[in-house]
Amino acid sequence: MHRERIPVYVVTGFLGSGKSTLLARWLKEAPFSNAALIVNEIGEVGIDHATLGFSGDTSMLLADACVCCSGLPALNEALEQLFWARLHRSIERFEMVVIETTGLADPRPLVASLSLNSLVKERYRIAGTFTAIAANTALDTLSRFPEARAQLSGADAVIVTKTDLVGAQERAAVEDHIACSGTRIAHSANASFALEDALSLLAQPAPRVERTVAPPFSRLRSHDAMTRFIAIEDAPDIDALHAQVIELKERYGDSLLRLKGLVRLKDCFALVQLARGDARAQITRTSTIPNDVKSGLTLIVKPGAAR
Structure with missing residues (x-):
């Protein structure tokens, strides 16, 4: 018997990229308004989880650990718990899962880990990874931080945020630089990019260029923060x-x-x-x-x- 697997969307982006502000908007829009939410934060106090305006039994916080380094078992456990609670109707039925990573996470180990857990692999599927990067610091961030380059390599779609803080020439330079990654690109000012447009972006063919791939984070040893x-x-x-x-x-x-x-x-x-x-x-x-x-x-x- 064929089972329809639950789609999982990953939202990532370097520290201060504006991903939480963008996600807060998306969680108010269909179909994310009917999603389960998993928030990962490296600090002991979960700020994003508390301020996304999304709470209840279908919202979970994985704090004080980065999923790409030491938090993968906890992530798979969270997905298992959500599935069984959904099956037994102890929580509201959700149609998809949204995972917000820390600003230092490499999304690729996260995505790969979902195929290593038998239940998670059978019941869930990765539907897409969004990476946010702030236009006003993008070039500096990508040059200085391997985490940001890893996030770009793991993206199915990149949202260039905070474009209201830069001029047209600087924005074009940022997007030209990101285009080398061979991923889909959109831009957003003041979290103006709608979820409908984001999902449509995922459906578009990826540019046919030779992708620049950053090393997986396991080779980067640990976060420099x-x-x-x-x-x-x-x-x-x-x-x-x-x-x-x-x-x-x-x-x-x-x-x-x-x-x-x-x-x-x-x-x-x-x-x-x-x-x-x-x-x-x-x-x-x-x-x-x-x-x-x-x-x-x-x-x-x-x-x-x-x-």
Whole structure:
């Protein structure tokens, strides 16, 4: 008897690429609005999972481990749990699975691992891998970070994000560079790229060029980054929080690869985001935060960075 396998979509992209912002939009649109979600984060506090606006029994967090290095068994276990819960109707029926990786993950070991677990192989299939890369830092990121090159090599489609931050000439240079990977390319400003267009992009024939392939991450040994969590309880106000972020940015300098967090203010939580290339942190008020989220900032820094 032939069984229709559940499609799995992977969303990846280097630190600060805007993949979570884009995914937050896609999860509100069909068919992802009827998907199970697995979020992988290398920090102990799951910020993306808490802020994607997607919760419930069909949403799972794999924290404090990168799936491409040490988290593959946990990923396969999560897919097994979702399948059995779906079969026994203990959760709402989902039609597909969306996996958001860490900003340092190589998606290729993840994709390969799904064929090694007998149940997962029988019940799921990879439907496509989307890689986001920020236009304003793309060329620097691809030249400096093997993780970003691995993400590009593993992409079925690349979404060049934050194109509103660059001019037409710079955007063209980025897309010309990415075209060497032989993958499909689209661009997005302010998370404007719709899910319908993304899925249509996957259906298009890939460009016929000789692909530039980065080595699998197992040959890259380990990620050249580490996480630090700074607890902050009841910050006085957003201005004081801005000042603290500026101090951290100046202290760590180029060693700071990403900063994000949820910080408790007197009357609400503030979502804090700072990526490489940002002149100023984005701090916005939010009230839709789970009760168990720790108040503070997660920093992703190079090893040996000042404390």
